[in-house]
Amino acid sequence: MDTADTRRSNARESDFSIFPYNCRERKKSPVSKRIKKKLGDKIFRPINNYQELYGKKDTVKESASSGLVCNKGRIRAPAHLHASVRDNNQPKIRTFYKSKGYCGFDDSCKFLHDSSDNKYEWQHKQEWNVQS
Numbered sequence: 001m002d003t004a005d006t007r008r009s010n011a012r013e014s015d016f017s018i019f020p021y022n023c024r025e026r027k028k029s030p031v032s033k034r035i036k037k038k039l040g041d042k043i044f045r046p047i048n049n050y051q052e053l054y055g056k057k058d059t060v061k062e063s064a065s066s067g068l069v070c071n072k073g074r075i076r077a078p079a080h081l082h083a084s085v086r087d088n089n090q091p092k093i094r095t096f097y098k099s100k101g102y103c104g105f106d107d108s109c110k111f112l113h114d115s116s117d118n119k120y121e122w123q124h125k126q127e128w129n130v131q132s
Contacts, residue, residue, distance in 0.1 A: 094111040097103040103113060119127075 092111045093114045094103050094109060097109075097111075097113045098117065101118075103109050103111075
């Protein structure tokens with residue numbers, strides 16, 4: 001997997017102004033900036049987008065865990081996703097068991113005891129007969 005493939009941008013929802021978190025942050029903007037806006041611009045604003053004309057202290061509900069627990073509505077997905085995949089290209093095989101045929105940990109060993117190289121008795125006899 002290429003590193004460029006692991007970092008992609010989530011552009012499904014590009015209008016970030018519709019999320020409740022952004023509406024709350026917009027309300028927290030400094031009062032002077034909000035007063036500079038024209039209040040009589042005759043644009044309909046829903047109740048959760050009303051501008052406040054005085055500095056309001058944060059409430060417990062708004063400041064608790066950045067509002068994610070108490071949030072009503074949709075929560076925006078992360079903008080940048082990073083997929084992490086771990087392949088087991090090197091299985092943990094007990095090399096001592098593979099070379100000597102014995103492991104001191106026996107059944108409680110956390111490593112794999114690979115016996116794929118081992119042969120049956122009849123295979124050894126067959127090889128012996130072919131050699132002689």
